[in-house]
Amino acid sequence: MAAEQHKTPSVIIAPDKATATLQIPPGCERxxxxxxxxxGQITGAGVEVTEHTTRVIRSFIAQPPDDQDKTISLDIAHxxxxxxxxxxxxxxxxxxKDKATAEDHAQTSDKEPVSYYDQSAFLMVDTGDExxxxxxxxxxxxxxxxxxxxxxxxxxxxxxxxxDESIMRRSNxxxxxxxxxxLYRELGKAMIRKLIQVxxxxxxxxxxxxxxxxxxxxxxxxxxxxxxATGNIEVNGMIEAATINAGKDLNAKGGFAGRERxxxxxxxxxxxxxxxxxAGHVKQDxxxxxxxxxxxxxxxxxxxxPQGSIIGGRIIPTxxxxxxxxxxxxxxxxxxxxxxxxxxxxxxxxxEDIAGQLSQDxxxxxxxxxxxxxxxxxxxxxxxDKERETEIIFELSILGSLLDKAQRTLDLVRTEIxxxxxxxxxxxxxxFYGVKFExxxxxxxxxxxxxxxxxxxxxxxxxxxxxxxxxxxxxxQVADVHAIIPGKSAA
Amino acid sequence: xxxxxxxxxxxxxxxxxxILTQLGYTELEEACDGLDALSKVGAFQPELLLVxxxxxxxxxxTFVKKYREQGHKSPIIMVTTEAEKSRVVEAIKAGVQxxxxxxxxxxxxxxxxxxxxxxxxx
Numbered sequence: 047m048a049a050e051q052h053k054t055p056s057v058i059i060a061p062d063k064a065t066a067t068l069q070i071p072p073g074c075e076r077x078x079x080x081x082x083x084x085x086g087q088i089t090g091a092g093v094e095v096t097e098h099t100t101r102v103i104r105s106f107i108a109q110p111p112d113d114q115d116k117t118i119s120l121d122i123a124h125x126x127x128x129x130x131x132x133x134x135x136x137x138x139x140x141x142x143k144d145k146a147t148a149e150d151h152a153q154t155s156d157k158e159p160v161s162y163y164d165q166s167a168f169l170m171v172d173t174g175d176e177x178x179x180x181x182x183x184x185x186x187x188x189x190x191x192x193x194x195x196x197x198x199x200x201x202x203x204x205x206x207x208x209x210d211e212s213i214m215r216r217s218n219x220x221x222x223x224x225x226x227x228x229l230y231r232e233l234g235k236a237m238i239r240k241l242i243q244v245x246x247x248x249x250x251x252x253x254x255x256x257x258x259x260x261x262x263x264x265x266x267x268x269x270x271x272x273x274x275a276t277g278n279i280e281v282n283g284m285i286e287a288a289t290i291n292a293g294k295d296l297n298a299k300g301g302f303a304g305r306e307r308x309x310x311x312x313x314x315x316x317x318x319x320x321x322x323x324x325a326g327h328v329k330q331d332x333x334x335x336x337x338x339x340x341x342x343x344x345x346x347x348x349x350x351x352p353q354g355s356i357i358g359g360r361i362i363p364t365x366x367x368x369x370x371x372x373x374x375x376x377x378x379x380x381x382x383x384x385x386x387x388x389x390x391x392x393x394x395x396x397x398e399d400i401a402g403q404l405s406q407d408x409x410x411x412x413x414x415x416x417x418x419x420x421x422x423x424x425x426x427x428x429x430x431d432k433e434r435e436t437e438i439i440f441e442l443s444i445l446g447s448l449l450d451k452a453q454r455t456l457d458l459v460r461t462e463i464x465x466x467x468x469x470x471x472x473x474x475x476x477x478f479y480g481v482k483f484e485x486x487x488x489x490x491x492x493x494x495x496x497x498x499x500x501x502x503x504x505x506x507x508x509x510x511x512x513x514x515x516x517x518x519x520x521x522x523q524v525a526d527v528h529a530i531i532p533g534k535s536a537a
Numbered sequence: 538x539x540x541x542x543x544x545x546x547x548x549x550x551x552x553x554x555x556i557l558t559q560l561g562y563t564e565l566e567e568a569c570d571g572l573d574a575l576s577k578v579g580a581f582q583p584e585l586l587l588v589x590x591x592x593x594x595x596x597x598x599t600f601v602k603k604y605r606e607q608g609h610k611s612p613i614i615m616v617t618t619e620a621e622k623s624r625v626v627e628a629i630k631a632g633v634q635x636x637x638x639x640x641x642x643x644x645x646x647x648x649x650x651x652x653x654x655x656x657x658x659x
Contacts, residue, residue: 429591429618433546435640440552443643 055084057091057122063191066093066123068103076111093123094194123192131186131202136221138178138231140169168242168255171223178236180205180219212238226258240277247283248273266300270307278314295330304341315347327388331365344388352474356380362388366470373478375495383484384502385469390459397456404449411438411445469509471502483525485509490525538654539564541583543574543600544616545592553587553616556643560650571595575603583611585654587637590617590628598631605632612657614649616641 053074058067068088070079084103085095093099099122106120171177183202191197209215213236214222223229227238240259244252249268255261256274266283267273267290273281276293283300287307290296298318302308310316310326320336324343331347332338338351340358348365349356355371360381373380415438418431427435469485475498482491483502490509501512502521509521521527540562542550550567557565566581568574570592586604590597601613612634619625620638628636635653637646 429639432618432639433549437548437552439640439642440555444555 055079055087057088057093059091059093059192062125063193063195064125064127065121066091066192068120068122070106070118070120072115072117079107081107088122092193094190094192096123099123125191125197126189128189128197128199129187130200132184133203134183134205135181136178136205136207136236137181138169138229139176168252168257169229170227170257171229171238172226173223175223176220177213177223177229177238178221180207180215180221182219206234208235210237228257228259242275248288260294301336306340310343332363346387346389348468356382362386364388364466364468366468366472368472368474370474371476371478372471372473373476373481373492373495375476375478377478377480380478380481381484382471382481384471385467385485385504387463387466390463390466394456394459394463397452397459401449401452401456404445404452408442408445408449411442414438415442469502469504473498473500473502475499483509483521484530487530489528489530490521491528492525494524496524538562538585539566539581539583540585540587541566541568541574541578541581542587543568543571543592543597544587544589545569546589549589549616553646556646557650559643560647571597571600571603574600578604578607578609585650586611586613587616587650588613588633590615590619590624598628601628601631601633612653614653616646 053071055068055070055074058069060066066088068084081100081103084107085100088095088099088103102120102122106118169177183204185201186199188199189197209221212224212227214224216222221236223238225238225240227240228242230237230239242255242257242259242261243264244255244261245264246252247265247268248255248263248271252271254272254274256272258276260277261273261275261279263273263279263281263283267281267285267288269286269288272289272291273279274291278294278297279290279292280297281290281300285298285300285302285304285308287303287305289309290298290302290311292310292312292314294312295314296310296312296316296318298316298321301319301322302310302324303322304324306323308322308324308326310324310328312327313329315330315333316328317333318335320339321334321341321343322337322339324341326342327344327346329346332343332345332349332351334349334351334354336354338354338356338359338361342360343362345361345363345365347363349361349363349367349369351369353370355374356369357371357374358378358380360383362383364387367382367384372382415435418427418435418438421427421431471483476495477492477498477500478495479492482489484490488509496511499514503510503512505518510518511521511524512518540557542553542557542565544550544553547569554565554567566577566583568577571588572595574586574588575595588597588600595603597615597617601615604613613632614635614637615628615633616637616639617624617628618639619628625636634656635649637649
């Protein structure tokens, strides 16, 4: 009986239920193995009968018995593995406009060089830009083991993205910038900010920066790079021979060593540790802790550096100057153009030119009219003279009204210049020989050093200096005075 | 108001245009002589005409006569170097409402225009 039992087919299910095998032992009587019997045995073992199962069984029965001494294994069932879902993700439109331009250049033109200075590391976006897209997760498909039991597929997870009001997510997943700025993405968060923070240097890793907002630079700005912002710029390290354009203030905390190639423009104040060989225009005040060396600067506001020095260069402040030291004991030429309003004076000069030209034209026409009138009194005025005189009268009326406008504008500009100009230079420690003041068409070059505190002001129409003891002296006592001839150095 | 300037001198037309523009008249048409003016009055239908006397092809006086013959009633100011009284009378007889003798000032032309229009409106 036991031997007979060994000859019965058996169903073996793999532990992971991924496969099932029908094993037919040697010596098993093939004639007894009907489809019904085998299917019944398979079903009894708990294996789901599929088309594949039936096909395998039928094929086995249809085959002539081969080697009855061997165990026959029939692969009667396979599990269908689950297809797991795909996690959602965020796809960013990373192709920066500036970068694209440079890349496109590289691809399309061998001749035009790519400016690596212009390749920005920051993704600047404008309001309304499509900056990316959230791709939803895919759900996956369940599988079945050989017993017919469902093997659950894992669902894809939603992409993790936190955004604030600076980014709008549309129902189709597109991400739209709600403001101009730079796109920041980190740790599943995204936001657009009006502030660029550069932790290191502005160099080839960042490219030039041109940003509608504020910029904070953790270290310095390397040679030949340009940083432009409509707002404030703060540089914690040294600015080298770079160009800085700040719509508002520039705070050069680590100093600015321009090496004659540093340029600065600020719509607000320029604050900092020191300036060395920098040229530019400051629309408000200059406040420097230490030195301003060999700089060429127009300052529309005042200079306030009671501990600092101005050494060399040419500085044109509109407002008051309060400084520690002017010049150096080496007698270096240090020019301070005071009582000047650089923003308005060019307009005044231009208007003076226009008014002068108009006056000349008026005079010329008046002379011509007088000649015609003289002929008229002698009864020699022809029809042509009469036509010409009408033209002259008309031209004179136009020129007269233009001249009047130019004069009135010039008066306004002059009034404003007088209102803004300040002749008040307060020096705490020393004014060295070699310092040259320029004021109202005259230069005053110090021929000796005087100690502070001392103040250079206008006393009536005279340019004087006042010592702390209250004494007032004409500057001519300590300086050589020369008239400045336009186009010639007064040095 | 539509104003037609009839003068062979472009400079003079420009002067008149300048004055009229300052006075607020912007619908202006120009003609370089009487013939040119006659060809344009039908389409432009001026409400005031400033006409020079001495012009080639057709002088101002002939133009005024022909214009009136066509039944047009718009006021005409003769702007001319002809200052003799007989000439003025001749022009007025031909149908001119007012008379400006060159050289004139912008103010004078303005006054004459105003005066003419007031007279016509009365």
